[in-house]
Amino acid sequence: MxxxxxxxxxxxxxxxxxxxxxxxxxxxxxxxxxxxxxxxxxxxxxxxxxxxxxxxxxxxxxxxxxxxxxxxxxxxxxxxxxxxxxxxxxxxxxxxxxxxxxxxxxxxxxxxxxxxxxxxxxxxxxxxxxxxxxxxxxxxxxxxxxxxxxxxxxxxxxxxxxxxxxxxxxxxxxxxxxxxxxxxxxxxxxxxxxxxxxxxxxxxxxxxxxxxxxxxxxxxxxxxxxxxxxxxxxxQPPHADRRLDDSPTNTDDELLPNSPETRITLLDSIDLSQTIERSEYRKRLDELQAELNDLAWRAYTHKISTVLVFEGVDAAGKGGAIRRVTQAVDARLREVIPVAAPTDEENAHHYLWRFWRNIPRAGRMTIFDRSWYGRVLVERVEGFTAPPNWARAYREINDFEEQLSGAGIIVQKFWLQISKDEQLARFEARENTPYKRYKITDEDRRNREKWDEYREAVNEMLARTSTPHAPWHLIAGNDKRFARIQVLETVTAALREALRNKAG
Amino acid sequence: MxxxxxxxxxxxxxxxxxxxxxxxxxxxxxxxxxxxxxxxxxxxxxxxxxxxxxxxxxxxxxxxxxxxxxxxxxxxxxxxxxxxxxxxxxxxxxxxxxxxxxxxxxxxxxxxxxxxxxxxxxxxxxxxxxxxxxxxxxxxxxxxxxxxxxxxxxxxxxxxxxxxxxxxxxxxxxxxxxxxxxxxxxxxxxxxxxxxxxxxxxxxxxxxxxxxxxxxxxxxxxxxxxxxxxxxxxxQPPHADRRLDDSPTNTDDELLPNSPETRITLLDSIDLSQTIERSEYRKRLDELQAELNDLAWRAYTHKISTVLVFEGVDAAGKGGAIRRVTQAVDARLREVIPVAAPTDEENAHHYLWRFWRNIPRAGRMTIFDRSWYGRVLVERVEGFTAPPNWARAYREINDFEEQLSGAGIIVQKFWLQISKDEQLARFEARENTPYKRYKITDEDRRNREKWDEYREAVNEMLARTSTPHAPWHLIAGNDKRFARIQVLETVTAALREALRNKAG
Structure with missing residues (x-):
């Protein structure tokens, strides 16, 4: 050479x-x-x-x-x-x-x-x-x-x-x-x-x-x-970047994701009828939060970091589920990153940069309220990025999460699903509660019209990015309490296992 | 209580x-x-x-x-x-x-x-x-x-x-x-x-x-x-922030800077006729750069950080002077921050935030090519900010620099001055050198028309912000070589003294 x-x-x-x-x-x-x-x-x-x-x-x-x-x-x-x-x-x-x-x-x-x-x-x-x-x-x-x-x-x-x-x-x-x-x-x-x-x-x-x-x-x-x-x-002709481009110029050899296995709709596998009794909920919530508080401190001592990703349809209860986690974990140990429109500094970088900025330090927990999966969800469905860009993103995301997990970080991802009827009911309830009215926007209504397109995007995302080191958990959200308990059980189980491995 | x-x-x-x-x-x-x-x-x-x-x-x-x-x-x-x-x-x-x-x-x-x-x-x-x-x-x-x-x-x-x-x-x-x-x-x-x-x-x-x-x-x-x-x-009525506001609503008790002592024009005290022989320049440059290389490494060992600020009229030779410093200091030990228009993230914060972002780690050197003094220079003269804002900035800047110096950081500030004739000659020379043509903009021409207003702003800045722990050095820039040697002598002297104090 x-x-x-x-x-x-x-x-x-x-x-x-x-x-x-x-x-x-x-x-x-x-x-x-x-x-x-x-x-x-x-x-x-x-x-x-x-x-x-x-x-x-x-x-x-x-x-x-x-x-x-x-x-x-x-x-x-x-x-x-x-x-x-x-x-x-x-x-x-x-x-x-x-x-x-x-x-x-x-x-x-x-x-x-x-x-x-x-x-x-x-x-x-x-x-x-x-x-x-x-x-x-x-x-x-x-x-x-x-x-x-x-x-x-x-x-x-x-x-x-x-x-x-x-x-x-x-x-x-x-x-x-x-x-x-x-x-x-x-x-x-x-x-x-x-x-x-x-x-x-x-x-x-x-x-x-x-x-x-x-x-x-x-x-x-x-x-x-x-x-x-x-x-x-x-x-070269201009690169098809973050904006929609009808004629993608990317000459990459990436396959467009039309492979048949993604037609299996994972979302169909969620049993949305699952519920939990209110008294049972109270009891489990107390137990799980007490355990999570303890686990989070132990993870801190052992320098085990955690990244939690929350995605889900609008009004599925992401915020409520996240709060049940944050209530349990000392505020010094965790941070919630709500993902909204990128700033211009963020737009001037690779789309993953804004998330890289927020990787937790050793022993801490970062909770993403929406995440890098926007690339293959909203950006795909709304056409904010050209098909080759989001098609490529599955691999980039898997690679990114593998690096996190390779550095010893626990990565757990939650998809909160509710039925279309339940969503409508919640939209209406929000409109009738003054302080909840702010939570509902025209955008939510528009997203609802694209229910099927989102469903397809979600199914493909779940199929392509569920990995052993960064699994997706499908959470049945029609019963909010049931969903929260599922989330807490998953988080505590993941921390427990990581701590056991550390000790063993 | x-x-x-x-x-x-x-x-x-x-x-x-x-x-x-x-x-x-x-x-x-x-x-x-x-x-x-x-x-x-x-x-x-x-x-x-x-x-x-x-x-x-x-x-x-x-x-x-x-x-x-x-x-x-x-x-x-x-x-x-x-x-x-x-x-x-x-x-x-x-x-x-x-x-x-x-x-x-x-x-x-x-x-x-x-x-x-x-x-x-x-x-x-x-x-x-x-x-x-x-x-x-x-x-x-x-x-x-x-x-x-x-x-x-x-x-x-x-x-x-x-x-x-x-x-x-x-x-x-x-x-x-x-x-x-x-x-x-x-x-x-x-x-x-x-x-x-x-x-x-x-x-x-x-x-x-x-x-x-x-x-x-x-x-x-x-x-x-x-x-x-x-x-x-x-x-409250809207705060007069970064935009020009004709009716400043700030009810602060800050005095507008019309005190007579700022009428003393420090700039007049610079003898622009000073020069250095080319052979003498070569010799001193070699000596000073060798010493600076050594001092920078020793400062690293002793965890002494340095902040250098370069301001000056257009075409005064800031870039050339900065390069004589960076040539001497190992690239791993220093960083140059060229200060241009702020990004939207920077605009969304206090004007000092963008500089706070770039404070050096222990033992390193950060060189600002233009700096927070823009607040009392360009923002003042061009009316980008309301008078109470830049008037207040002297105190804020002094306080900021005191915090740096209080943390053991060496702070040295350079004002590079050239005569109005010399500036014109340099603008013309730049236009005749292809790769220098890019360095001259319409803005430079416009700034030149405001020569006297800038002069007043600079004089006041020098008077109000030259402090024992963060002194201004007025550099006679008509002879570029002379200016560079002055800068190197000042930087080496400051490092030498800090290292002596550390040892003593």
């Missing part, structure tokens, strides 16, 4: 001077076009120690308009980062549409370090790279440009470079003693780098191997690669 | 039932009006241990529309919080305009705990409360409503309550053993609480002492207090 980076390429001072002005002008023009077209760019700067990655970034800093460029080094983790899925720190650093995020090492540095330190074997590295491919695929599907640069040079060049660095920038090497192993173990590092680069050198986000021996060559090549990548993206 | 909270007030079940429906309806109506009028509300829930603060929040949760209410408990700090000024965690939790943030304990809990634990004496507590008054004043000036509730009861009531809690909610008390002292030391706690409540019981944000013996009385009283406060704010 790296032979091309050991042939001593360089650029004369004159050639550099001659080319640089045109390059800067074109880069700025590209950056302006990028902003107009709302394309987010990820520039990953990775490679050998001593290759001058910091200098490359300084050069780009000078060439580009600083408004719209952010530089991130993923270095020592904060406890807020440690307590969440590993990818959380990258999610926090996502560029807005039309802006450029420069990532030192990107999502590649940590896996390489794990393998190099011997904490991982090749299989673990490969699995991690498969996750990286998924992440990059998702970002590209969302319209992003990913430019990956790997800086490399021959062993003797690196040896000289590190020696020189040690003289001129001593403090740095004092600070990072563990990094100095890299030069001694050039061979081993290169082998790992080769494995990483090969397994993530994908068509839509290829690696660029750049020889780092000569700074002028290195910097200008980087500038040209970035420019080319942006220009290529600009030459 | 608390005698009124020990007389056994209660509310019968019937009275509660009778009143609750009207209260809920009115609260929802008030919440809707709040949203339309863009008024942010802070509800502080503080008081004795065992008073049922969590239950109050649960009741409000049920009564209010959850979209637009966030609940925050400031409990165990994360390292990201610990590494910033103490108020940072509150800044993170500020409500958007039109929304309600409920704060458990608010900014009162920690000072009370410090005093109670004996870590502070009365003087330290008083000083802290003076900071609290400043904070609340700033928020109210920004149009916020602050509702402060203190829940209290007699000693014997608390003793019974804590005993009962220990039975029903054991896990909680297992978790918080240090809190159980509170009941034993009722007298001492009440004395401290009295001091805190008295010293922050200000006209525009009074304390409400609520007897917490009877839950129905406690909850409904809270609801009524919140409702009254919102209704009172709604009855």
């Amino acid at each position: 790296f032979a091309s980076a050991k042939i001593g390429r360089s650029l004369s001072k004159e050639a550099y001077k001659e080319g640089i002005e045109a390059l800067r002008t074109e880069l700025l023009e590209a950056q302006i076009a990028l902003r107009e077209r709302n394309i987010p760019v990820y520039l990953i700067i990775a490679g050998m120690e001593g290759a001058g990655k910091g200098q490359v970034v300084n050069a780009l800093d000078e060439w580009l308009d600083a408004r719209g460029v952010s530089v991130y080094a993923f270095w020592d983790e904060s406890d807020e980062e440690r307590e969440r899925p590993r990818a959380w720190r990258f999610w926090r650093a996502m560029p807005r549409r039309g802006e450029i995020s420069v990532f030192f090492g990107g999502w590649y540095l940590w896996p390489i370090e794990q393998r190099f330190a011997g904490a991982w074997d090749d299989a673990a590295l490969d699995q991690s790279m498969s996750g990286v491919r998924e992440l990059e695929r998702m970002l590209i599907d969302d319209g992003a440009v990913i430019v990956k640069c790997w800086y490399h040079f021959a062993e003797d060049v690196q040896r000289q470079r590190l020696k020189a660095l040690t003289r001129s920038d001593r403090s740095r090497w004092k600070m990072l003693p563990e990094k100095s192993h890299f030069s001694e173990q050039y061979q081993q590092f290169e082998e790992i780098a080769d494995r990483v680069v090969r397994s993530t050198d994908i068509g839509r986000a290829p690696w660029h191997i750049i020889e780092a021996t000569d700074p002028r060559y290195r910097d200008m090549t980087t500038g040209r690669i970035l420019l080319n990548a942006i220009q290529k993206a600009l030459a | 608390f005698a009124s909270a020990k007389i056994g007030r209660s509310l019968s079940k019937e009275a509660y039932k009778e009143g609750i429906e009207a209260l809920r309806t009115e609260l929802l109506e008030a919440q809707i009006a709040l949203r339309e009028r863009n008024i942010p509300v802070y509800l502080i829930i503080a008081g004795m241990e065992g008073a049922g603060k969590g239950q109050v929040v649960n009741a409000l949760d049920e009564w209010l529309d959850a979209r637009g209410v966030s609940v925050y408990a400031f409990w165990d700090e994360s390292d990201e919080e610990r590494e910033r000024p103490r108020a940072w965690r509150f800044w993170r939790a500020m409500p958007r305009r039109g929304e309600i943030s409920v704060f458990f304990g608010g900014w009162y809990l920690w000072p009370i705990e410090q005093r109670f634990a004996g870590a502070w004496d009365d003087a330290a507590l008083d000083q802290s409360m003076s900071g609290v008054r400043e904070l609340e004043r700033m928020l109210i000036d920004d149009g916020a409503v602050i509702v402060k509730c203190w829940y209290h009861f007699a000693e014997d009531v608390q003793r019974q309550r804590l005993k009962a809690l220990t039975r029903s909610d054991r896990s909680r008390w297992k978790m918080l053993p240090e809190k159980s002292h509170f009941s034993e030391q009722y007298q001492q706690f009440e004395e401290i609480a009295d001091r805190v409540v008295r010293s922050t019981d200000i006209g525009r944000a009074p304390w409400h002492i609520i007897e917490a013996t009877d839950p129905r009385y406690r909850d409904m009283t809270t609801g009524r207090i919140l409702l009254n406060a919102i209704q009172k704010a709604l009855a």
Whole structure:
């Protein structure tokens, strides 16, 4: 992979001077076009120690308009980062549409370090790279440009470079003693780098191997690669993003979801006639809430986090069910996120970004009142997003939830269902109670007219996104009390099991 | 202060039932009006241990529309919080305009705990409360409503309550053993609480002492207090906020800044004819950058953070000066924040919120390319905000910077000045360099026409906001090289001194 980076390429001072002005002008023009077209760019700067990655970034800093460029080094983790899925720190650093995020090492540095330190074997590295491919695929599907640069040079060049660095920038090497192993173990590092680069050198986000021996060559090549990548993206027809687009231009190989198995209507399986006696309800509610209070504290002690998702038809009783949970859990341990229309900052990012922002810290509980499933429900039914976007979302959501669960977070999802008659009765009751009147809007009425379309969307969602690590629970909601007890029983059972596993 | 909270007030079940429906309806109506009028509300829930603060929040949760209410408990700090000024965690939790943030304990809990634990004496507590008054004043000036509730009861009531809690909610008390002292030391706690409540019981944000013996009385009283406060704010004419308002309705006692001392034009004191030889520049640049690299690493080791602010007339060379700093400091240690138009999330908060978001973690450096001083420069000159708002900002900014400096952060501010002729020459040069053409906009031309108005605003800014802990440095910018060396010398000197103080 790296032979091309050991042939001593360089650029004369004159050639550099001659080319640089045109390059800067074109880069700025590209950056302006990028902003107009709302394309987010990820520039990953990775490679050998001593290759001058910091200098490359300084050069780009000078060439580009600083408004719209952010530089991130993923270095020592904060406890807020440690307590969440590993990818959380990258999610926090996502560029807005039309802006450029420069990532030192990107999502590649940590896996390489794990393998190099011997904490991982090749299989673990490969699995991690498969996750990286998924992440990059998702970002590209969302319209992003990913430019990956790997800086490399021959062993003797690196040896000289590190020696020189040690003289001129001593403090740095004092600070990072563990990094100095890299030069001694050039061979081993290169082998790992080769494995990483090969397994993530994908068509839509290829690696660029750049020889780092000569700074002028290195910097200008980087500038040209970035420019080319942006220009290529600009030459594409606009990406079908969050708005409805009749002619989806996404060339993805994703199948549209017409597979027959989704015709099995899971919703039909809910027995809506189930009820619970009022006295029995009181008793169970007290028991379950007392237990949940205790479990939530124990989960805190064991740093087990919980994500609860509540979805359901309008007036199904989501709010009441959520309150029965929050009443039981100490307010310091839980947060409710009501999901409404996105802000412009949220709209300027991937649709999952607003949820990534709200992942709980260790031992806490976050309750989503509506969630990322809006993508495959309201956005699909109302046509707010093009079919390829919501079709792709099943996979993106499964992947997202797998990352949560992989980080040890309990993920439980509730679908609250009521019958169409019961919904009408509740709408009417709300209109007759002054303080409930605010809860009913014209939108609710309109949604009701699309009952069957929503039903189809819900069935498909349940079929495609119910996974062992993030199951859907279908809750029969015609009897509110019955629904609440079901929810509390499910939540307590999940916490109990997680705590048992922790102890065992 | 608390005698009124020990007389056994209660509310019968019937009275509660009778009143609750009207209260809920009115609260929802008030919440809707709040949203339309863009008024942010802070509800502080503080008081004795065992008073049922969590239950109050649960009741409000049920009564209010959850979209637009966030609940925050400031409990165990994360390292990201610990590494910033103490108020940072509150800044993170500020409500958007039109929304309600409920704060458990608010900014009162920690000072009370410090005093109670004996870590502070009365003087330290008083000083802290003076900071609290400043904070609340700033928020109210920004149009916020602050509702402060203190829940209290007699000693014997608390003793019974804590005993009962220990039975029903054991896990909680297992978790918080240090809190159980509170009941034993009722007298001492009440004395401290009295001091805190008295010293922050200000006209525009009074304390409400609520007897917490009877839950129905406690909850409904809270609801009524919140409702009254919102209704009172709604009855006021609209607050002159970020838009220009010809008739400022702010009844603040702030003086408009016409005091004679600001007529001294500090800008005149800059000798713009100063230059440096090119060879001397090269030599000093190398020396200073090498030293800065070392200092930045040492500051990292000693967890000393730095905030640099760059302001200046258009084309004064801010970007070039900033790059001479960033070239020297490892990219992992610094971040540049270019300040452009605010996003809607930023607009929905206090104008300082967007800067609070970007305070560096321990040992890092954040460089602001333009800053919060926009409030007293562009917003003032262009009339984007009403006079009382920018007039008030001097004090708010001084207070903000004092908090940074109080948390051990180095704050250095640079004003880059060039002559009017030099600016014209640079505008013309930019137009003749293709990649620089993008740096010049019609706005720059317009700003140039307001040269004298800006000059007056700058002079006043320099006079009012140059403080020992956050000094302004006037940089003669006609010779770019001279300016850069001045900046580097100032930054290295500040870091050197901070490190010496740390060591000494």
